[in-house]
Amino acid sequence: MTGAAQGVQSRTTSRDEQAAAVLRTLELEAMLFGRQLEPALRHTSDHDRLDRSAYALLTRLQVQGPMSIGELSDAFSLDVSTVNRQAGAVLHAGLVERIPDPDGGMARKFRLTTEGRRRLDDERESNLRGLALVVGSWTTEDVDALATLMRRLNLEIEDRRGRRWPRP
Structure with a gap:
């Protein structure tokens, strides 16, 4: 191999190693973000x-409207028994109700109750207050950049899965 070819290969290997290191950092930070966000x-x-x-x-349900267990299972890529258990918990708590399919289908659908809408709004407001505390020292531009990149990352993941999350 000539000196020039070795130089190109060395730069390529170095770039590959740098890219791998960046991906390792991204993977770690994504795991930590998921772990630390809720608290x-x-x-x-x-x-x-x-x-x-x-x-x-x-x-x-708030964004998309009434959905059946099958539709929720597809939307979340979870098996029906898991979604059924989750839906049962919010049904028991009075946050959703079962209704006939508004489009005349056979499957009953879940829709938010007034209490479910109120609790979701309360939760979202609390989350926004928590986020405001976390990024309170950041510039608006930095927060916007993070939101833009997170949306881009989520859209890429959703596209790879073939399922876009409906956004308002």
Whole structure:
């Protein structure tokens, strides 16, 4: 191998190693973010908190409207028994109700109750207060950059899975 070819190979290997190191850092930070976000947002106990699965399920129903167990299972890429258990918990808590399919289908659907909407709104407001505390010393531009990059990352993941989360 000539000196020039060795130099190109060395630069390529160095770039590959740098890219691998950046991905390792991203993977670690994503794991830590997922682990630390919920406790960081729970800065007060000003109301009964929703667990993560209830929050996601109620948010999906708020954005998309009534959904059946099968539709929720598809939306979350979870098996029907898992979604059935999660939906049963929020149904028992009075946060959703079962209704006939508004489009005339056979499957009954879940929709938010007034209490479910109120609890979801309370949870979201509490989360926003917690986030404001966490990024309180950041510039608006930095917060916007993080939000933009997180949206981009989520959209890439959703596209790879073939399922976009409906956004308002």
